Amino acid sequence: MPYQEDFGVEQFMNEYETNIAYNLAETCCFSLSLGEIGDLCGRNFEFDNKKRLSYGAIKGSDELRSLIASTYGPDFTKEDVLVTNGAIAANFLLYYALAGPGDHVISVAPTYSQLHSVPSMFGSEVELIQLQEDKDYNINGKNLKSMIKSNTKIIILNNPNNPLGKLMNTDTLRKICSLCAENKIYLHCDEVYRPMFHSLPADVSEPPSICELYDNGISTGSMSKAYSAAGIRVGWIITKNKDLIRTALSRRDYNTISVSMVDDMIAQYILRNREHVIRRNYQLCQENLKTLREFLDRNSEKFEFVTYPQSGCVCLVRPIGIKDSEKFARHLAEEWKVLAVPGDLFGVPNSLRIGYGNSKQDLLNGLPVLEKAYDQWKSLQ
Numbered sequence: 001m002p003y004q005e006d007f008g009v010e011q012f013m014n015e016y017e018t019n020i021a022y023n024l025a026e027t028c029c030f031s032l033s034l035g036e037i038g039d040l041c042g043r044n045f046e047f048d049n050k051k052r053l054s055y056g057a058i059k060g061s062d063e064l065r066s067l068i069a070s071t072y073g074p075d076f077t078k079e080d081v082l083v084t085n086g087a088i089a090a091n092f093l094l095y096y097a098l099a100g101p102g103d104h105v106i107s108v109a110p111t112y113s114q115l116h117s118v119p120s121m122f123g124s125e126v127e128l129i130q131l132q133e134d135k136d137y138n139i140n141g142k143n144l145k146s147m148i149k150s151n152t153k154i155i156i157l158n159n160p161n162n163p164l165g166k167l168m169n170t171d172t173l174r175k176i177c178s179l180c181a182e183n184k185i186y187l188h189c190d191e192v193y194r195p196m197f198h199s200l201p202a203d204v205s206e207p208p209s210i211c212e213l214y215d216n217g218i219s220t221g222s223m224s225k226a227y228s229a230a231g232i233r234v235g236w237i238i239t240k241n242k243d244l245i246r247t248a249l250s251r252r253d254y255n256t257i258s259v260s261m262v263d264d265m266i267a268q269y270i271l272r273n274r275e276h277v278i279r280r281n282y283q284l285c286q287e288n289l290k291t292l293r294e295f296l297d298r299n300s301e302k303f304e305f306v307t308y309p310q311s312g313c314v315c316l317v318r319p320i321g322i323k324d325s326e327k328f329a330r331h332l333a334e335e336w337k338v339l340a341v342p343g344d345l346f347g348v349p350n351s352l353r354i355g356y357g358n359s360k361q362d363l364l365n366g367l368p369v370l371e372k373a374y375d376q377w378k379s380l381q
Contacts, residue, residue, distance in 0.1 A: 004117070004121045005117055005120075005141070006115070007113060007117070007123075007268065008345040009113060009341060009345045010085055011142065011190055012329075012341055012342070012345060013025060013339070013341065013343065014332040016334075016339050017122075017339055018055050019333075019337070020066075020333055020337045020338060021337035021340045021365075021366075021369075022072075022338045022339070022362050022366030022369060023339050023355070023358055023362050023366070023369070024338060024339060024340045024352075024354050024358075024362065024363070024366045025339040025340050025341045025353065025354070025355055026234070026355040026357065026358035026362070026372065027162065027225065027228050027313065027314050027357075028224050028225050028228060028313070028355075028357060028358075029196070029227075029228045029281040029284060029285065029313055029357040029358075030228060030281075030284060030357060030359045031049075031228050031229070031230060032228040032229065032232065032277065032280075032359050034266070034269075034343075035111070036060050037269070037270060037273065037276070037277065040273070040276040040277065040280055041057075041273035041276040041277075043273060045266065045269045046310045047262070047265065048324060049176070051261075053260065053261065053262075054137055054284060055257060055261070056258050056259070056260070056261030056264055056284065057083075057237050057258065057261075057264070058249070058252075058257060059081075059082055059083060059249060060083025060236070060258075060259065060264060061083075061100045061261075061264050061265075061268070062078055063082040063268050063351070064076035064082060064083055064234075064267055064268050065079075065236075066078045066223075067084075067267075067268055067271040067272065068081045068083070068236050068238065068271065069081050069085060069238065070279075071195075071271070071274070072194075072211060072212060072219070072238060073208075073212060074239065075212070075240075076211070076240075076368065077352060079242065079245070080211075080238050080239060080242075081236055081237070081238050081241060081245075082237045082238075082245050082250075082252075082257065083233065083234065083235070083236050083258075083259055083264065084172075084234075084235045084236055084237060084256070085233050085234070085256045085259055086222055086224060086230075086233045086234065086235040087190065087192045087221060087222035087224065087235035087254060087306050088114060088235070088253075088299065089221040089235060090221075090222070090235040090236055090237045090263075091114055091115060091118065091188075091190060091220050091246050092118055092194065093237065093251060093252055093307050094117045094145070094188060094218060094248060094253070095118045095122055095154075095219065096122065096248075096251045097247045097248040097251050098153060098154055098244070098247075099118070099123070099124040099154060099246065099344055100122050100123050100124060101122075101123035101124070102124075102125045102151060103119075103123075103124040103125070103151060103152075103153035104124065104125045104127065104149045104151045104152040104153060105119040105120075105124045105125065105126045105127070105152070105153060105154045105155075105156065105293075106126075106127050106128075106129055106144070106147050106152060106154070106156065107119070107126060107127075107128055107129040107155075107156040108128075108131060108133065108139065108156060108157050108158055108161070108300065108315045109129065109346075109347055110130075110131065110161075110163060110164065110343075110348050111132050111158040111161065111190075111345035111346070112158060112162050113346070114212070115156050115190055116128060116156065117159060119154065119156075124153070124154075127147055128131065128220060129143060129144055129147060130347075131144065131164070131166070133231065133306070133307070135203065135325065136247070137161075137164055137166045137227070138166075138168070138172065139168065139172060139176065139178070139182060140265070141159075141172075141175055141176070141250050144179065144323050145179060148179070148183055150181065152185050152333050153185065153186060154185065154186045154187070154188055154189070155176065155179075155180055155185055155186070155187050155188070156188045156189075157176070157187070157188070157189040157190070157210065158188050158189065158190045159173070159190075159191060159194075159207070160193040160194070160197075160310070160311035161312070162192075162193070162314055162355060163174050163314050163315070163316050163341075163346050163348070163353040164252050164306065164307055164309070164315065164316055165307070165308075165309025165310060165312050165313075165314055165315040165316075165345065166198070166227075166307055166309070166310065166311075167200065167204070167205060167310045167311045168207065168332065169204060170205065170207045170208060171331040173207055173208070173210060173213055174213060176229065177210070177213045177214035180214060180216065180217075181216070183282070184216075185246075185256075186218060186241075187210055187214055187217045187218065188217075188218045188219075188220070189210035189218070189219055190220050190222065190351075191208070191210070191221050191222075192220070192221055192224065192225045192226075192235075193207060193223045193225050193226060193228065193285070193312030193313065194209065194219075194221060194225060195278065196225070196226045196281065196282070196285060196311055196312050196313060196357075197310070197311045198281075198282045198286050198289075199285070199286065199289060199309065199310050199311065200310050200311065201310070204310070205231055206293055207222070207223065208237075209379035210292040211238050211239050211240060213250060215240045215241060216239075216240075216241055216244075217239065218237060218238070218239040218241070218244065219237075219238050219239070220235065220236065220238075221235060221236050222234070222235040222236075223235070223267050223270060225312070225313065225357075226277075226278065226280060226281060227270055227274070227277055227278075227281075228277060228280075229266070229270055229272075231267050232267060233259065233260075234259055234265060234266075234267040238248065241270055256272065262348070263311070268277065272324060283312075284355065284357060284360075285357050286306060286367060287360065287365055288356040288357065288358075288360055289309065289356050289369075290362045290364060291356075291360065291363050291364065292294050292315075292354065292356045292367070293305075293373075295363075296317065299371055301322055302319065302371065302374055302375075303317050303318065303319055303320060303374070304317070304320060304345070305317060305318070306317050306348065306351050307320050309356075309361075312357075313353055313355055313356055313357025313358075314353055314355045314357075315353070315355070315356065316343050316346075316348060316352070316353055316354075317349070317351065317352050317354050318349075318351050318352075318353040319342075319352060319374055322350065322374070322377065322378075323349075325342045325343055325344055325349060325350050325351055325352055326342035326344045326345070328342070328352075328378070329341065329342040329374075330333065330342075330376065331373065332370065332373050335373070336369050336372070336373045338366045338369050338373065339361065339367075340352040340353065340370070341353040342356055343357060354355045
């Protein structure tokens with residue numbers, strides 16, 4: 001039986017998220033109802049009540065796949081897309097199709113631990129390339145090149161990065177693509193926070209998707225984060241490599257088969273009105289990040305950003321002088337009813353992952369409680 005390590009981040013959130021008052025750990029932009037989306041765009045979701053509830057299209061409906069492809073530009077069509085049960089299923093299916101014994105895989109770290117844990121479970125040798133503070137959490141190209149072996153099969157990125165909120169720029173991505181092309185390596189980038197590029201510096205432009213830059217580049221995405229619809233469980237794989245799409249589709253027959261046809265139709269509705277949802281979530285993230293930044297500025301002797309987030313809706317915050325952030329995070333959840341994920345679970349000790357895309361009230365009410373919990377913790381040390 002393959003060994004699969006415990007998914008620490010998910011288990012931590014599952015343990016506490018139903019019994020807290022303020023959620024500072026939410027990783028999605030604040031969820032929307034169908035009614036709220038209708039109010040945003042002026043068009044209500046309509047469902048044909050006579051439609052039979054069959055399995056639906058195995059690849060995802062033609063309409064949904066075409067809509068997803070259109071968000072990646074004119075060079076993509078529905079044939080480049082495979083719809084999955086969320087990005088977590090997209091990632092799993094991709095590694096099911098590509099990774100196995102004898103393969104060498106390089107994954108960026110810190111990142112969502114599924115990205116390195118699942119290839120390892122399938123028998124691949126997984127090596128981490130660490131994003132380091134003294135390099136401003138950018139990939140070191142020389143280090144990456146030195147890690148490549150004759151059996152390196154996949155390089156795995158996460159852009160924007162979870163948990164850092166850091167963005168790899170276009171120049172860096174192009175160099176990594178060239179390195180992969182030279183060595184005939186697949187390049188996977190988990191892009192679930194695309195296109196939440198809401199706080200880029202003036203001299204930084206939005207990067208293309210990895211599937212736009214490289215024929216063997218594979219992007220996975222989702223309706224959960226940027227589109228505020230985690231509850232419909234719709235994600236996707238998109239790549240120009242048609243053989244890979246076919247291989248992933250054949251593996252899919254052994255697990256989820258298809259997504260719910262109702263979820264497929266809701267995803268179509270959201271993507272047809274995507275500009276309204278994205279505009280709402282840009283504003284939400286910008287305003288909430290300002291609230292978080294002002295809180296940290298007022299409490300600079302207690303908290304600081306590990307690195308200032310540029311995209312997505314999560315970041316790492318360092319509680320200054322607290323060594324065991326997992327113990328503190330458990331105390332925060334159990335005694336103060338505020339949820340934040342310890343950075344230890346991403347391999348970044350002395351930090352907390354804060355989600356700032358959730359409701360504004362969670363931040364406004366939860367951050368003062370976080371400060372009180374910190375003061376109490378320090379007074380007892």
